[in-house]
Amino acid sequence: MNNINKIMMAVAASVLAISAQAQVTVSDAWVRATVAQQKATGAFMQIKSVKDARLLEVRSPVAGVVEIHKMEMADNVMKMRAIDTLDLPAGKVVELKPGSYHIMLLDLKAQVKDGDVVPVTLVVEGKDKKRETIEIKATAKPLNQTAHH
Template sequence: MKTLLISSLLALSASAWAQAPASVDVKDAWVRATVAQQKATGAFMQLTAKADVRVVEVRSPVAGIAQIHEMALDKDVMRMREVKGLALPAGRTVELKPGGYHVMLMDLKGQVKAGDVVPVTLVFEGKDGQRSTLEVKAAVRALGSAGSAAPAAPAEDHSKHKH
């Protein structure tokens, strides 16, 4: 009985170690708020890995589909495309930001409102093929709020309009 208990504990410890969070620091994680009926939005953050890893998958319970995307200029046209993995070189900060690499949350299950917190799970893969996960809590920011990299539209003066 004692041997079975020790074996079980060792197996659980090994399993927990394999699923331990990656050695990646996440800063300033946020998601852009949506309007009613909007079906997609982006998540942004700064990632710094302690060892070379790749982000190979993203998940979020607020979206039916979550992918890593890249915005890039192609023949004078800005295009967005999915990337199957994003390298995080050791010690270098990789910024996921509007107009560059970002997490695309699609097939949203509901409106994402300013002030909400969206969980985003990042799946990392090391050079050895070992995978680990890290859950990030991303604050939802209104379009045009500080740090969203999108300026607010100027208020329009309606005082001269006859309506």
């Protein structure tokens, strides 16, 4: 086998190894556009993991602080609170949506306008403690629009 074939085999093996590690997929990522001076917004998406995992951390350069949040009814009052992690059960879609689990982008550095593309980084950990970093691009949608419009 000549050197070119060896290099091509090594590259192919690396690509397969990277593909095999992709345990988590993200779809329909979007961020709610803001009005001038607004300092917070939500990010929403669908996350699916091949194996049991959990979302540990979320980052975005557009915000000073990024948190995973949960909204729920308690004593007839809708309450929102930050949570440390979000479980991603194997084979199930976990939907981050308004009024439920979502990502809060706080201390925004600038207005997020309709059509902006917002980079978001998710850090997911499997039961084996291996971490996967997922870079996504979430499109900003108007305040009165949801992901399905």
